[in-house]
Amino acid sequence: MALSYKARKRWSLVILLVGLPAYIVAAVTVVNWLExxxxxxELLVYVALGIxxxxxxxxxxxGVGQADPGE
Numbered sequence: 406m407a408l409s410y411k412a413r414k415r416w417s418l419v420i421l422l423v424g425l426p427a428y429i430v431a432a433v434t435v436v437n438w439l440e441x442x443x444x445x446x447e448l449l450v451y452v453a454l455g456i457x458x459x460x461x462x463x464x465x466x467x468g469v470g471q472a473d474p475g476e
Contacts, residue, residue, distance in 0.1 A: 408465070409475075410468075410469075410473050410474060410475060411473075413465050413466075413468075413469055414469050416465050417462075417465050417466050417469050420462055420465065420466075424458070424462070428454065428455070428458045431454065432450070432451055432454045432455075435450060435454065436450055436451070
């Protein structure tokens with residue numbers, strides 16, 4: 406079942422308002438568990454977690470910034 410443009414726009418807002426802060430907390434927690442590794446390793450962890458966080462929501466964010474195709 407495909408989501409309508411309006412539903413995707415609402416879900417993207419919810420994901421950004423709830424999911425992004427949750428990702429930030431999770432990423433900082435993971436880095437703290439690693440006991441502050443070197444700068445390069447820390448950067449790789451943040452980039453990897455950012456990609457893992459964003460991939461499942463790719464279909465929701467696609468085209469949300471464009472004009473409503475139904476109008």
